[in-house]
Amino acid sequence: MGGGAPRRRPHNHANQPPASPLAALQSLLPLLLLFIIPLLSSLFSGGAPTYPSVRFDNPLPPKTEHHTSYRLKVDYYVNPNEVVDYRNWKSLDKHVEERYTEMLVGQCNIEIDRQRQAKQAAQGFWSRDEVKYEEARRMPTPACRKLESWGYRIQY
Numbered sequence: 070m071g072g073g074a075p076r077r078r079p080h081n082h083a084n085q086p087p088a089s090p091l092a093a094l095q096s097l098l099p100l101l102l103l104f105i106i107p108l109l110s111s112l113f114s115g116g117a118p119t120y121p122s123v124r125f126d127n128p129l130p131p132k133t134e135h136h137t138s139y140r141l142k143v144d145y146y147v148n149p150n151e152v153v154d155y156r157n158w159k160s161l162d163k164h165v166e167e168r169y170t171e172m173l174v175g176q177c178n179i180e181i182d183r184q185r186q187a188k189q190a191a192q193g194f195w196s197r198d199e200v201k202y203e204e205a206r207r208m209p210t211p212a213c214r215k216l217e218s219w220g221y222r223i224q225y
Contacts, residue, residue, distance in 0.1 A: 121151040138162040176212035
C-alpha cells in the first residue's frame, strides 16, 4: 500500500576537489561577522558617562564635600579626591537629581503600600474600625510629600 519512497542517486564525493582556503573562509564568514561586529562596535562606541559616587544623607568619610543640585536643590556629598579636576557639575547635578528622585519614588511606593495594608487591616468583615482607618489615612508619607512638592502626582 502506498509503495516505497523514491530512491535517490548515491553521491560520489570522492570526485570533488578539496576545498580551497578561500572557500573555507567564505563558509565561516557569517559566523565571524556574528562575533566580530558586536565586539568592534563595543570598542568604538562611547560608554555611559561615569560620575563620582555620591551620598545623600549625612557626610561620612570619604564623602565629605557638600554640594547642592541646581534645579531641585538636592543636598549631596562627594569624595573631594574624586572631584579635584571635575568640570561637568551640571551633568552630575542632573544625575544626582535622577537618582534621588528614583530613591524617593521607591520610598513613596513603600509608604503607600504600608498605608494601604493598614487600611485593609482596619476593614472588618461587616464594618471597619474607624479609629484604625483614620490612623492609617494619617500615616506620614514624607517621600510622597517631597515628590508632590516637586510637581509629581501621587496615586493613593
